[in-house]
Amino acid sequence: MKFVLKLLLIILLSTPLIFIGVVYLxxxxxxxxxxxxxxxxxxxxxxxxxxxxxxxxxxxxxxxxxxxxxxxxxxxxxxxxxxxxxxxxxxxxxxxxxxxxxxxxxxxxxxxxxxxxxxxxxxxxxxxxxxxxxxxxxxxxxxxxxxxxxxxxxxxxxxxxxxxxxxxxxxxxxxxxxxxxxxxxxxxxxxHVARKQFISTEEQERLYHYQKRLIKISNQPNLGRKVSLNHYLNGLFNDARKRSDSNNPVEENRAVLIVLGQHLSGHGHRLLFPETAHLHPARKKITLSERHDFAQHYMISAALSAIGDSQLADLIGLQKELSDSNRSSGFSFTDLAADRAGNYLGKVATESEKSARAVQKFFHFHPKETDYMPSVKGLPEGISARAFKTQYGSVNSEQFNQVEKQIQQRLKETAFYTQTENY
Structure with missing residues (x-):
């Protein structure tokens, strides 16, 4: 009996050491x-x-x-x-x-x-x-x-x-x-199971809230068929600013960008939010710099960046343009500028509580579109696959990098960048 007790004592005393050893290895x-x-x-x-x-x-x-x-x-x-x-x-x-x-x-x-x-x-x-x-x-x-x-x-x-x-x-x-x-x-x-198990109840509530808010904005009376993205960014970020008094502003901003990105992707809201199936937002053509495709590029990149992968957002934007080079629309550096600007919005809106509140404050004061969307004047667009290969070779060439640097410089000159770069 003494042997059994002694053996048990040795095991009990050595277990923490074994655990520490396993952790160390x-x-x-x-x-x-x-x-x-x-x-x-x-x-x-x-x-x-x-x-x-x-x-x-x-x-x-x-x-x-x-x-x-x-x-x-x-x-x-x-x-x-x-x-x-x-x-x-x-x-x-x-x-x-x-x-x-x-x-x-x-x-x-x-x-x-x-x-x-x-x-x-x-x-x-x-x-x-x-x-x-x-x-x-x-x-x-x-x-x-x-x-x-x-x-x-x-x-x-x-x-x-x-x-x-x-x-x-x-x-x-x-x-x-x-x-x-x-x-x-x-x-x-x-x-339904995936949404229930892998999206927290709090996050579901946030997404549902902003989806209803987006529908309400779309259904405002006397709102024309063509609506500036500004109208949605101002309304949703103002709402996020109020909710951030008692909630995490990073999470509020992320929900705003996901909902708006999902809406502009054209996939509809019923798959992500079956509870809103009975709600029907008025059909609006949301534009940025007078173009619907800019608004799409901007918000989809912002949403991708907000969920945690700005590099992936950049790659998807680049892939979209390379794909377009084989179609009638062609490769467009102007669309790429919208991608990069949206990517930056998603990054800074969710980087920290301080930067998140700075973004909310920025859109609260009704900025102009040019305050956050860089100028695309003179940027090449509609480039066919053959012309792209002849002029730029690949996305890793010096010629391509020069245009990308120009886009980045224009982004840095926007009011949004200068007001948020230090957060």
Whole structure:
């Protein structure tokens, strides 16, 4: 009996030491994946957007079986976007039915180190995927432990309330030579579940509030068919300013930009806000510098930037123009200027409480459009793909960079930039 008690005492006393040892081995001073280590091109963005179109919930039937097929570039795009809010970066490669994942997460400063590094090697064996290697920091886990962890994690996902509907929809996952194939069965209820589980009640309330406010603005009497974006920015940011007396101004601003960006994207509000399905905003042509496309570019970029990825917002704007170069509209540096200006709005409106309040104050005083939209006079537009290649070569050329620098300089000369750059 004394031996048992002594053994129990040793285990109890050593457990904290074991835990400290595991933590010590799990963190590192340097990341194995540097920020920006997985670079994305406008072409990658095009592929991702086409992928999203193929799996647009509005075009799927209840019970429809779909295959989501991802190559390594698409996995990197999706993965980095999903973990961006966690201060994480990853690189995924696929080869010979083996998936290799390396990721680094920056953790809050502490007395140990500052990065959590994760390496994973998974292989397709028949109908099963097995873990060949799992390393957390400097801690190498035996394969049997790695596979046990994965098995328990899958069991948890299948039974936990937030993730069970998604697990039930999942049919299979396979690793091929160059692709990851996810087979799923579509259930329209997943949208409602996702909104309920992954968007907090407070955020849902904010988004719903500003959506109703946007509809109210659109339905104002004596408002013409053509309306300046100023009218919406002033009304919504004024509302955000009042609500920020008792709420976080960053979150209020983010909700404003998401709602307005969603509205100008043309996708409608019913998918994101089914509660407002009975509300019908008057059809308005919202313009910026007398152009509807400028208002679209400006607000969609602002919304993308506000949700946490200004680099992605820049890339999507650039991709849109490269795509247009193959169409009748052509590549437009004027549209790119609207993208860059919107990106800056989204960034500064959500960077800190101080900058968020500065943005609210700016739009409270009814600024002119030229106060936040840079001049596009003389900027080339309507450039065909052939002409673009002849004149600029690529988006990395010196000729292209010169025009981009000109756009950036014009943005810096706006009243909005000069009043917010120090926040």
């Amino acid at each position: 799990s963190v590192a001073q340097e990341p194995i994946v540097e920020p920006g280590g997985s670079t994305l091109s406008p072409r990658d963005i095009t592929k991702a957007k086409n992928l999203l179109k193929q799996h647009d919930p509005r075009s799927l039937r209840n019970g429809q079986i779909k295959n989501l097929i991802l190559d390594s570039k698409e996995l990197n795009l999706l993965g980095n976007y999903l973990i961006n809010s966690l201060n994480g970066h990853l690189i995924v490669t696929l080869n010979d039915k083996i998936l290799k994942l390396q990721s680094s997460f920056q953790i809050p400063p502490n007395k140990l180190e500052n990065y959590l590094n994760l390496s994973l090697l998974a292989q397709q064996n028949g109908d099963l995927i097995t873990i060949r290697e799992l390393q957390i920091g400097n801690l190498n886990l035996p394969n049997w432990i790695s596979n046990l962890i994965v098995k328990q994690l899958l069991l948890f996902l299948q039974t936990a309330e937030p993730t069970r509907p998604f697990s039930q929809s999942l049919q299979s996952v396979r690793i091929t030579d160059q692709q990851l194939i996810v087979r799923y069965k579509w259930n329209p209820d997943l949208l």
